[in-house]
Amino acid sequence: MIRKIALAALAAVGVFHVAVFIQSGTVWVGTLAGYQELLRVFAFLLSTFWAHAHVARLFGADRLTRLPASAKALLEGLCVVVVSLVFWLVFFAPPHHYLVPVVEVSPQARRLSLAVNAVLSLFFYYFVEREHSRQKLEQEGYRVAQLQKETYQAQLEALQNQIDPHFLFNSLHVLGSLIHLDPDRAVQFLGQLSEVYRALLDTGAQTLVPLGREMGLVRAYAHLLETRFGDALRVEWDVAPAWEHFQVPPTAVQMLLENAIKHNGSTTRKPLRIRVSAANGMLVVENNRQPRTDVVASTHTGLRNIQRRYQHLTDRPVEIEPTPASFIVRLPLLNAPAA
Known part of the structure; x- marks a missing residue:
């Protein structure tokens, strides 16, 4: 004025x-x-x-x-x-x-x-x-171009994490073991692995996807991790179907699971626990903190990418709450864009 x-x-x-x-x-x-x-x-x-x-x-x-x-x-x-x-x-x-x-x-x-x-x-x-x-x-x-750039970067990082030789080696090693020990689980593991890659490729250039679709990717990815780590990893889910039509940036939740695995150690006696829940218009990813003995240098690239994408989409911030016992990230659940 x-x-x-x-x-x-x-x-x-x-x-x-x-x-x-x-x-x-x-x-x-x-x-x-x-x-x-x-x-x-x-x-x-x-x-x-x-x-x-x-x-x-x-x-x-x-x-x-x-x-x-x-x-x-x-x-x-x-x-x-x-x-x-x-x-x-x-x-x-x-x-x-x-x-x-x-x-x-x-x-x-x-x-x-x-x-x-x-x-x-x-x-x-x-x-x-x-x-x-x-x-x-x-x-x-x-603004739209920047958001698209951030989305492409997130997809590239997610694919790089999955195509990483270490990840492939571990996945194929688990698959090879299951073929001899439990062929049915081996088939299931292979199906989940293909589901993860298919979901990553299907996101395309989308800036938002329904939470239900993102959860499909995350559950498939978590199943791979649980098969690999066994009793050393526990993933809990508390996302009611009523939240599944809300929108989140693609691969954002998966990146949070990767972040938890990357920076925390786990054993069968002291498992890493990851809890994914939804409440009060926020998707919450929380894990107990168990710093790895082999310290991994943190660049915070994944978290910054998620924050930047949200800055282009809404005024509601991504909430990050580190405590001595846990690490909590809250992602705003967004309404579907008008047609």
Whole structure:
């Protein structure tokens, strides 16, 4: 609003003195009455700029999409002219002697004033308000591009973690052992492994996925981990079906499980416990803290990636709560975007 007031004041001074110069051959106004007229020009322009913001929103890129582009542009310009006419009637049509008693305005001057105001209104709309709208649209495009970049990075990191030779070696080693010991479990393990890769590839360029879909990936991934670590890992689930239609960034929950495995040790006597739950509009991933004996350097890349993606999507922050006994991350559950 301050920007519009400043712009209206500058434009009013410019327009007023140009009009004075055209009429009198000088930019100097020697009477108080003349500057009272300047106040009226300022009020007219401020009201016009305020109305222009609403017109720009009405004819935004995502509005009135069923109209042909030419018809939409014509209707938009007509709207601006009508707004100019309404404000001209409010500020300039009443007799001048109420505000500027020494100035007499002829009917011809009134008609010229009406035409000039309409042209000025169109000028200010297309070169001020629309330019501002264009800049906002560019900023939105940049925001979307950044979000897509973060999503691609998350997918790349998730795939790299799964394709990592160490992960593949361990998975194939577990699979080879199960083939001899328990063929049925081996088949199940192989199915879960393929499910993890399929889910990662299916996310594509999506910035949000339903929680139910993400949980399918996470449960398949957790099953691989539980098969590999046995009684040294316990994953608990407490996510009611009512939450599954809410949205989360793809692979975000899986990255939290990876983070817990990476930074904590586990044994059958002291298992690593990971609990995934949903409550109060948040998805909570909590694990007990058992620092590894072979310390792994933490770059916090995964957590930062999740935080950056959420910053592009919502004002609700990702909550990270480390304590001596546990590490808790709360992800906001988002509503599905409007179709």
